[in-house]
Amino acid sequence: MKKSAIGLAALAATALMAGAATAQQGPIKIGLIMPYSGQFADAATQMDNAIKLFVKQNGDTVAGRKVEFIRKDTGGIAPDVAKRLAQELVVRDGVDILAGFVLTPNALAAGDVSDQAKKFMVVMNAATSIITTKSPYMVRTSLTTPQLNQALGEWAVKKDGQKKVYTMVSDFGPGLDAEGAFVLGFKEAGGEVVGQVKMPVANPDFSAFVQRAKDLNPESIYIWVPGGAQPGALGKALAERGIDARKTKVMGQLEVSDDGALKVMGDAALGIITAGHYDHTHKSAMNDAFVKAYNADYGRNPDYFSIGGWDGMQLIYDSLKKTGGKTDAQALVDAAKGSKWESPRGPISIDPETRDIVQTVYIRRVEKVDGKVQNVEFDKVENVKDPVKERMKKK
Numbered sequence: 001m002k003k004s005a006i007g008l009a010a011l012a013a014t015a016l017m018a019g020a021a022t023a024q025q026g027p028i029k030i031g032l033i034m035p036y037s038g039q040f041a042d043a044a045t046q047m048d049n050a051i052k053l054f055v056k057q058n059g060d061t062v063a064g065r066k067v068e069f070i071r072k073d074t075g076g077i078a079p080d081v082a083k084r085l086a087q088e089l090v091v092r093d094g095v096d097i098l099a100g101f102v103l104t105p106n107a108l109a110a111g112d113v114s115d116q117a118k119k120f121m122v123v124m125n126a127a128t129s130i131i132t133t134k135s136p137y138m139v140r141t142s143l144t145t146p147q148l149n150q151a152l153g154e155w156a157v158k159k160d161g162q163k164k165v166y167t168m169v170s171d172f173g174p175g176l177d178a179e180g181a182f183v184l185g186f187k188e189a190g191g192e193v194v195g196q197v198k199m200p201v202a203n204p205d206f207s208a209f210v211q212r213a214k215d216l217n218p219e220s221i222y223i224w225v226p227g228g229a230q231p232g233a234l235g236k237a238l239a240e241r242g243i244d245a246r247k248t249k250v251m252g253q254l255e256v257s258d259d260g261a262l263k264v265m266g267d268a269a270l271g272i273i274t275a276g277h278y279d280h281t282h283k284s285a286m287n288d289a290f291v292k293a294y295n296a297d298y299g300r301n302p303d304y305f306s307i308g309g310w311d312g313m314q315l316i317y318d319s320l321k322k323t324g325g326k327t328d329a330q331a332l333v334d335a336a337k338g339s340k341w342e343s344p345r346g347p348i349s350i351d352p353e354t355r356d357i358v359q360t361v362y363i364r365r366v367e368k369v370d371g372k373v374q375n376v377e378f379d380k381v382e383n384v385k386d387p388v389k390e391r392m393k394k395k
Contacts, residue, residue, distance in 0.1 A: 027066040028320065028327060031089035032100040033110060038076035039228070043102045047124055047309035049298050054313040057293070062317045063325030070095060074106050082106035086113035096327035097122065099312055102305065104128040104174070111135045120332040122316060124308035128177065129388035132355050137329040139336045139355045141315055141348075142308035143277045144386040145174060146181035148253055149224075151361040151381045152275035153185025156220065156251060159363075159379060162186075164194045165251075166218035168209055168234075170225050171198035178224040178253055181387065186222075194218055201226070206237035214241050220249035227255035232264025235272070245271030245366070254279070254304060257366050262373050269366045269373055277359055278307040278345040279375045287344040302344075311343050315350070354389045 032051070034044035048071070060067050070093050072085040082105075089095040090113060098114055098121040101107035107126035111134030114121035123131055123140040132138050156162040165186055169175040175198075183193055195216055199209050213221055221243070225234055231252075238250065254276030255261070262269050280291050280301040290310070294302040302310075315336055320327070322335035337352035348359045361384045364375040 025065060025325070027068045028062070028097070028325070029068050029070060029093065029095040030097045030099055030316070031086070031093065031095035032069055032071045033074060033082055033085050033089070033098065033106065034071070034100040034102050035076050035078075035106075036071065036073035040076055040102055043125070043227075043305045044100075046303050046305040047100065047102065049294065050302060050306035050309035051313055053294060053297055054310050056297075058313075058317060062320045063323070065320075065325045074103075077103050077105050079105040079109035083109040083113060086110040087117075090117045090119060096120070097316060097332070099316070100124055100309075101126045104131060107131050108134055111138055114138055114329075118329040120319075120327070120329045120336075122312045124312035125305055128174070129386055137333050139315065139333065139350055140357055141311040141350075142304070142357065143359070144356065144388070145178050145253070146388050147357075147359075147384050147386050148275045148277065148361055149178045149181035150185035150387045151384050152251060152253075152363070153182040153187075153191070153222075154189045155185075155275070155363055155379065155381060156249075157186055157189035157191040160249070162191060162220050162249065164192045164218060165220045165222050166195045166197075166213050166216055167193060167222045168197050168199060168213060169223065170201050170204075170230075172201045174226065175201075175224045179222070182222050182224075184387075199225070204230070206234045207241065210234075210237045210241045210243065214243055218248065220251060223250065223252045223256060225256070227258060228260070229264075231256045231258065231261035235261060235265035235268055239265070239268035245269070245273075247271075249273060251275075254364075257364070257375055258303060259301060262366065262375075266373060267368075270368065272366045274364050274366075274375065275361050276304065276364060276375075277361060278304045279362070279364060279377070281374050282345060282362070282377065284344065284346065286342060290344040307343065307345050311341075311345075311348065314341055314343070315339060351385055351389075353393070354386060356386045356389060358383055358385050360384065 101123045102125045104126040115135035121138040125142045127145045129144045169179040251273045319335040323331045340349040361381045362377045363379040367376045
């Protein structure tokens, strides 16, 4: 078996020295592990922009100690790289906290280091339910895929009166997880799935899949494709095949109608319904201030990556204040459990049992507002926990 670049013994020794480093009251070092280059670089940029804005507004000192960041680039989906970088941050750079993590495989790999080295770790985006089980010192401030999609499935039947749905999802882990959660919620609420199709992840031609859905003439369609170029391409294929989201209900996770997708689809997006935990159009005084400040510094709107970074920093600062600046992992994770605060997205908290986020899931419809196509929240499901962990509790 190939040995890790930095062994477990070094990690354990580093953990033992953490108390002495804290006693010296040096800077608090936070290691950010993200894909600063490659196809996911914009997601990392959005998250890191929010981290920088938080520090700008709240200061770079907390509990009497200066906060410093060390940024490491995974270049994309690279769990081996993420694990090596986490080890280097702990042993060579002496970081106190690991944070960032746009992508699930990278978060899972770094979770091993958090566990072995006893380092507090804050996941600011990666959304697979299992992630927080990898280390008892890990907390998440973003979302879980089942949290959004099961809530949407239940809402579609109970609140919107839908009875039958056809699902179209990308044929890989995240798409299958999202579909599974949606279908579970839809069926448990009394709905029926009349058909399902799995689409290739790489460069799919959506025309044939959309035509198959149209031939069935379903009451509603649930779709899940990865963020980036695909939501817009699928939306255009729906319009070209004559599927009007204002007549046949089209539903999906928030990426389906993010700003990039809406720019591509234009009016073809009107009527699409999505479940999400954050959009820059959310109406609140706190969010209005957040969006204004973000635009002032970066010339663009914040997104769901941004809000994970912002709230990740809020949790880190709040936890450090509770510990009086102490950075040992157990003290920080104990301080984080049960934390509650008002975010630009609305009220959120950390489940003390699962260390995962509890939040409102917003149901949005794409509409025209002052001539601009955008998401408009029109319903919500409050205090949603990760349903996968809730089921595990009952077993």
